[in-house]
Amino acid sequence: MKIITSISDMHKVSLVLKREGRTIGFVPTMGALHKGHVTLIDKAKRENNKVVLSIFVNPIQFAPGEDYHSYPRDKERDEIMASQSGVDILFLPSADEMYPDGYETFVNVEGITELLCGKFRHGHFKGVATVVLKLFNIVMPDRAYFGEKDYQQMLVIKRMVNDLNLNIDIVSMPTIREEDGLAMSSRNTYLDSGERVSAVSLYKALKTSEDMVKNGERDTMKIINEMERIIRSETAAKIDYISICDPDTLKDIKTINGRALAALSVRIGNARLIDNCMLGVK
Amino acid sequence: MKIITSISDMHKVSLVLKREGRTIGFVPTMGALHKGHVTLIDKAKRENNKVVLSIFVNPIQFAPGEDYHSYPRDKERDEIMASQSGVDILFLPSADEMYPDGYETFVNVEGITELLCGKFRHGHFKGVATVVLKLFNIVMPDRAYFGEKDYQQMLVIKRMVNDLNLNIDIVSMPTIREEDGLAMSSRNTYLDSGERVSAVSLYKALKTSEDMVKNGERDTMKIINEMERIIRSETAAKIDYISICDPDTLKDIKTINGRALAALSVRIGNARLIDNCMLGVK
Numbered sequence: 001m002k003i004i005t006s007i008s009d010m011h012k013v014s015l016v017l018k019r020e021g022r023t024i025g026f027v028p029t030m031g032a033l034h035k036g037h038v039t040l041i042d043k044a045k046r047e048n049n050k051v052v053l054s055i056f057v058n059p060i061q062f063a064p065g066e067d068y069h070s071y072p073r074d075k076e077r078d079e080i081m082a083s084q085s086g087v088d089i090l091f092l093p094s095a096d097e098m099y100p101d102g103y104e105t106f107v108n109v110e111g112i113t114e115l116l117c118g119k120f121r122h123g124h125f126k127g128v129a130t131v132v133l134k135l136f137n138i139v140m141p142d143r144a145y146f147g148e149k150d151y152q153q154m155l156v157i158k159r160m161v162n163d164l165n166l167n168i169d170i171v172s173m174p175t176i177r178e179e180d181g182l183a184m185s186s187r188n189t190y191l192d193s194g195e196r197v198s199a200v201s202l203y204k205a206l207k208t209s210e211d212m213v214k215n216g217e218r219d220t221m222k223i224i225n226e227m228e229r230i231i232r233s234e235t236a237a238k239i240d241y242i243s244i245c246d247p248d249t250l251k252d253i254k255t256i257n258g259r260a261l262a263a264l265s266v267r268i269g270n271a272r273l274i275d276n277c278m279l280g281v282k
Numbered sequence: 283m284k285i286i287t288s289i290s291d292m293h294k295v296s297l298v299l300k301r302e303g304r305t306i307g308f309v310p311t312m313g314a315l316h317k318g319h320v321t322l323i324d325k326a327k328r329e330n331n332k333v334v335l336s337i338f339v340n341p342i343q344f345a346p347g348e349d350y351h352s353y354p355r356d357k358e359r360d361e362i363m364a365s366q367s368g369v370d371i372l373f374l375p376s377a378d379e380m381y382p383d384g385y386e387t388f389v390n391v392e393g394i395t396e397l398l399c400g401k402f403r404h405g406h407f408k409g410v411a412t413v414v415l416k417l418f419n420i421v422m423p424d425r426a427y428f429g430e431k432d433y434q435q436m437l438v439i440k441r442m443v444n445d446l447n448l449n450i451d452i453v454s455m456p457t458i459r460e461e462d463g464l465a466m467s468s469r470n471t472y473l474d475s476g477e478r479v480s481a482v483s484l485y486k487a488l489k490t491s492e493d494m495v496k497n498g499e500r501d502t503m504k505i506i507n508e509m510e511r512i513i514r515s516e517t518a519a520k521i522d523y524i525s526i527c528d529p530d531t532l533k534d535i536k537t538i539n540g541r542a543l544a545a546l547s548v549r550i551g552n553a554r555l556i557d558n559c560m561l562g563v564k
Contacts, residue, residue: 007447015449021301104393105411105445111386129387137447163387165289165419167297 001083003090007098007138010091014052014140022049026141028132031055032072032186033081036176040145041085043173052139053082054091060099060106061127067270072189091139098134106130109156109163115250116152116263117274120240125156132157136168144168149175149183151263151276152250175275177203183275190271198234198268202275205230209244209262213279218256220244231266240265240272247278256281283365285372289380289420292373296334296422304331308423310414313337314354314468315363318458322427323367325455334421335364336373342381342388343409349552354471373421380416388412391438391445397532398434398545399556402522407438414439418450426450431457431465433545433558434532457557459485465557472553480516481550484557487512491526491544495561500538502526513548522547522554529560538563 004010017024025044029037037053044051055078062068075092082090106126112118113125136144146154158170176184181203182196191199205227212223224242231237245252247261256279263276286292299306307326311319319335326333337360344350357374364372388408394400395407418426428436440452458466463485464478473481487509494505506524513519527534529543538561545558 011447011449019303103445105389105391105442107387107389107446109387134445134447137449160387163385163416164389165293165416167293167419 001079001087001090003079003092005092005094007093010052010089010093011138011140013089014138017050018140023142024048024140025051026135026139026144027051027053027087028135028144028146029053029055030057030071030186031078032074032189033078034176034184034186036147036149036173036184038081038085039173039176040147041082041087043171044143044145045086047143047171048141050088051086052089052091052141053087054093054135054139055082056091056093056095056098056131056135058098058127058131059095060130061124063122063124066121067187067190070190070270072186091135093138098131107133107160107164109159112152112155112159112250115245116241116243117265118152120265125153128153129156129160133160133164133166136161136166141168143171145171145173147175148172149185149275151261155248155250181207183273185273187271187273191269195236195269195271198236199271199273201231201234201237202264202266202273205242205264206262206275206277209279210277213256213260213281218281220253220256220260223262227262227264231264234268236268238267240267244279283361283369283372285361285374287374287376289375292334292371292375293420293422295371296420299332300422305424306330306422307333308417308421308426309333309335309369310417310426310428311335311337312339312353312468313360314356314471315360316458316466316468318429318431318455318466320363320367321455321458322429323364323369325453326425326427327368329425329453330423332370333368334371334373334423335369336375336417336421337364338373338375338377338380338413338417340380340409340413341377342412343406345404345406348403349469349472352472352552354468373417375420380413389415389442389446391441394434394441394532395438397527398523398525399547400434402547402554407435410435411438411442415442415446418443418448423450425453427453427455429457430454431467431557433543437530437532463489465555467555469553469555473551477518477551477553480518481553481555483513483516483519484546484548484555487524487546488544488557488559491561492559495538495542495563500563502535502538502542505544509544509546513546516550518550520549522549526561 025048107129108126242264260279307330389411390408524546542561547556
């Protein structure tokens with residue numbers, strides 16, 4: 001595995017690969033790698049000649065007071081996991097080179113970024129879209145891989161790629177879960193043992209929404225009330241939002257009569273956890 | 283000369299050129315071509331294997347009430363000029379394909395877009411940056427060519443390309459002028475014969491600023507007062523701004539002790555004219 005830290009070096013390597021007609025699969029991450037990331041790397045390896053994994057804790061997607069400084073960083077462990085997963089190139093840019101003095105350009109996907117997590121994390125998706133576009137321009141991938149746990153992020157990236165006429169396939173992969181159902185996330189490391197137990201309530205609530213829809217319930221208010229009851233039974237949990245919405249526009253739905261997304265964000269201790277599942281009605 | 287109207291066709295042609303190792307020079311325009319554009323095309327021809335010229339009157343860079351609908355359009359004349367100037371590919375995308383229903387992504391260069399013309403044309407440079415980024419992604423040029431008459435626009439594009447890690451050289455070319463000094467612009471067609479005479483006052487004011495600096499004047503207030511006097515002597519003229527500013531940040535300068543940009547915007551009849559010149563002190 002080759003490790004590259006400079007933007008121009010990464011760009012040169014990608015240019016050579018493109019000139020040779022090789023395809024590049026790209027997995028952008030903030031590190032603290034887990035099985036969810038490995039699934040993305042596996043998929044990228046199957047579909048491309050070379051796999052580039054980036055690790056960059058992107059300062060501009062954290063608002064003041066959020067967990068930029070405490071976000072888990074473990075370079076050595078990440079390097080071992082990336083190498084063992086078959087990553088060809090590990091790209092580790094620095095914040096100073098990504099955002100030099102005088103940096104002024106930002107990309108924003110309007111509309112869908114104002115809903116769900118966008119209501120609680122101002123500027124977050126603008127920071128995400130901007131860094132992903134920069135990374136795309138540097139790495140020049142044919143395909144880029146994102147986990148469905150961050151559903152809204154994936155939607156924002158797909159919208160951006162489509163709107164800006166980028167020639168990149170965005171591939172999404174299902175959320176990977178712990179045995180008890182908790183969605184894998186780098187932020188799960190913030191949970192102490194008691195909070196870790198409470199955290200399963202997100203999955204329980206989503207499971208319940210699935211079951212209710214399977215059993216014929218179509219009224220989203222009733223489903224959300226039941227989900228809320230499950231989360232509130234954990235005293236440590238504080239709900240940011242629970243939403244059943246259109247999977248394309250993220251706008252709330254009153255009655256389910258097609259595909260619907262159940263999505264929620266809950267704060268437990270120092271962790272702000274998110275999860276979602278697709279509720280299908282044929 | 284090949285004429286392409288679909289985004290995917292343009293993209294495919296560019297991909298083939300890139301795979302063959304050919305360089306692409308790109309001149310993005312809004313049409314109503316004049317000698318200024320021809321200078322850009324000439325330069326692009328000298329420096330690249332193929333020259334792509336786009337004509338697209340970009341709706342999102344016009345605010346409500348601005349001249350989007352009245353902007354001069356003359357497809358046949360433009361096609362002849364482009365062909366005679368040696369353009370290889372004329373790209374004529376439609377607004378419907380550039381901004382389909384549900385379009386939501388915008389690029390903004392902060393800071394420098396809030397000064398000079400940015401104070402008078404809200405959202406203008408966001409529209410410019412967005413369309414130019416889209417065109418860059420479609421055409422994939424090695425070099426793109428802009429006129430210095432639109433100095434602030436050129437600076438915004440350079441900043442965007444640098445910030446977003448695009449691998450494109452931005453080449454700027456000096457303003458081309460009529461015999462009496464008026465900067466060539468598609469909007470000059472708005473002027474009636476009396477207004478056309480008044481319009482020379484922009485050039486006269488800039489010339490005066492150059493002369494004053496050459497003669498030792500360093501106080502920008504005194505220079506601007508004199509420029510203002512010249513413009514105001516034309517009763518048809520309404521000043522949007524006259525600025526002497528830092529050529530990189532566009533922030534006003536009080537005392538000239540290095541490079542400085544004199545820039546102004548004046549409304550004459552239905553035309554909003556802009557012009558600028560560099561004032562050098564060694």
